[in-house]
Amino acid sequence: MYSLDQLRGFVAVAEELHFGRAAARLNMTQPPLSRQIQKLEKSIGVQLFERDNRGVALTAAGSAFLTDAVKLLELAEAAPSLARRISQGSAGFVRIGFTAASTFGLLGALLNEISSALPDVDIDLREMVTKDQTAALINGEIDLGLARPPFDEDLFDSRLLYREPMMVAVPVGHRFTRLDRLVTVEDLHGEDLIMHSPTQARYFYDLVISLVSSHPTFVHTVSQILTMIFLVAAGRGIALVPQSSTALGIEGVEYIELGGFETDPVELHAIWRREARNPALHRVLDLISGAAD
Structure with missing residues (x-):
């Protein structure tokens, strides 16, 4: 097997096409450099140079080998730096699970911040509901979740990312748009x-059920907020959605805040395993902490 020193010697001779100049470039004498080249040729089983009284020239095999030799040296020189950066968290990868609704108000801005501050950290996005995120965190399939409470505080550390109001999405011209005030839970009685x-x-689902003491008529049950709002636009009923949904900009829908809360009721948290050891994850968490502060 050949060594990195042999590769460096080969590249120097291939670029200089002169053993003396190559030896001087490597701060060594010519005889040990010649022995390095001979050992390299013996190791790989081909002649790399044509030597005669007029000088040195690469063989066809030598020309082909030069391209890969340069790449191998570049990789060898970059590997320690990459290992250090991965250890420090400035390089590596973070797998992030997220709920569909979190993309409306937070995910894009978070990804932009990570890309700007940590350009060598690759992000793998996986859309999944909160219960699937917690399972994926336990199984080591993701590093970070953007999830809704509750979750096991013994297993997971967390950070509140933001709170937002609950809005009532209604078709354009609905009676709620003429109230000139926040909608109350009592206003929902009799609504589809x-x-x-x-x-x-x-x-x-749990949040809405906890708010609506006397249940309205549930005309449709769907999993995606985007679908809900399209149904509202079609006049199929009204829906309770987070404020960030207003960014969707779907025509035919108006939004009125649902009142009666001491704090904004909709929460999104960053969650991760307490024993997580991924250095890049902790650099991302530092960014989240800075943004929260």
Whole structure:
């Protein structure tokens, strides 16, 4: 097997086409350099140079080998730096699970911040509901979740990313648009409500159920907020959605804030395994902490 010193010697001679100049470039004498080249040729089983009284020239095999030799040396020189950067968290990868609704208000800005501050950290995005995120964190399939509460605080550390109001999405011209005030829970009585799925959108389902003491008529049950708003635009009913949904800009829909809360009721958290050891993850968490502060 050949050594990196042999490769460096070969590249120097190939570029200089002169053993004396190549030896001087490598701060060595010519005889040991010649022995390095001979050992390299013996190791790989081909002649790399034509030697005669007029000088040195690469063989066809030598020309082909030169391209790969340069790449191997570049990789060998870059490897220690890459290992250090991965250890420090400035390079590597982070797998992020996210809910569909989190893309409306946070995900894009977060990815832009990571790309700007940590350009050598690759992000792998995986859309999944909160219960699937927690399972994926436990199984080591993702590093970070953008999820809704509740979650096991013994297993997961977390950071509140933001709170937002709950909005009532209604068709244009609905009576709620003429109230000139926030909608109350009592106003919802008698309305046809497009409802969140109790399995695929459990967080919002539980939140809405906790708000609506006397249930309106649930005319449709769907898992995606985008679908809900399209149904509202079609006049199929009204829906309770997070404020970030207003960024979707779907025509035929108006939004009025649902009042009656001491704090904005909709929460999104960053969650991760307490024993997580990925250095790049902790650099991303530092960014999140800075943004929160």
